[in-house]
Amino acid sequence: MIDIVTLGTGGPVPTKDRCLSSIVFKFEAETFLLDCGENTQQNIQKYYNHFFIDNIIISHRHLDHFGGLYGYLSTMSLWGRTKKLNIYLPKNFKDFHQNLESNNIKLKYSVNIICYDESTILKFEKFVISFFKREHSILTYGTSIKILEKYKMDPEKLKKIKNKQLISKLQKGIAVIEEDKILYPINFALEYLKEFYIIYSSDGLLMPESFFKEKKIAVLLHEGTYPSREVSLAKEHKHTAISEINKLSKLVNKIFIIHIGPKVLKYKEKLQENVSFSEDGLHIIIDNAGNTIINSKV
Ligand SMILES: [Zn+2]
Ligand SMILES: [Zn+2]
Helix, strand or coil, X not given: CEEEEEEECECCCCCCCXXXXXXXXXXXXXXXXXXXXXXXXXXXXXHCCCCCCCEEECCECCHHHHCCHHHHXXXXXXXXXXXXXXEEEEHHHCCHHHHHHHCCCCCCCCEEEEXXXXXXXXXXXXXXXXXXXXXXXXXXXXXXXXXXXXXXXXXXXXXXXCCCCHHHHHHCCCCEEECCEEECHHHHEEEEECCEEEEECCCCXXXXXXXXXXXXXXXXXXXXXXXXXHHHHHHHCCCCEHHHHHXXXXXXXXXXXXXXXXXXXXXXXXXXXXXXXXXXXXXXXXXXXXXXXXEEEC
């Protein structure tokens, strides 16, 4: 099960009900914080039960996406964090360590800074993270999380196979033939993980349709800074309007709108069936086949 929590869904300014950009992505032992806007540390306490997150990815150097970072780092230190923390930053954020020093922030744990770009690939056992450039007013990246197809075989079921050499093929997800019968890996699996993507688009213009067509996207977290009636203004400021997000509904399984501009909520926006406004604290749970099974505020 994958747990995504949209901690902060407002942008570029907070409102009474919406804090600034921040999302938790958790898959088994690995947890990432995607952006860390103001109030992130309060919202982790409100909506997520583990305060210490081991990996932080900042999409770009606009304050509504990293304004909560120094406070969060400092609180973790005060609360006794000792484990190393990984922070992934775009290349124009190289002075991060100097900023810690100049603000007199002394941490009791080490921080591993990794400057990333579109060639960076982070590999984990069950997923791969990569980055794609967004067209925004400054250097900005979206995050792509590819869940890898994986079979965990059931040893009991495998006992039925007479030719033991076929087992390794099944484990790789390849169907085999034994005694004129086709044996499918899924029938011997204890656990099966399907390949799909989770995309966090961060700030910027709508990506071209080809970007979405190329992959099976289970969940797209997309910015919606401007109302539908302000498409040209959105483009001028290198952001996205709600009507443009609706256009993606046929290409993606489920879309959650984040970075919701204060003006958006003043109008009654018509959303496609699989498109919805996220809210602070919403848990999006995705099963191993890429289905969104629960969207509940905890
Ligand atoms: Zn923003
Ligand atoms: Zn921005």
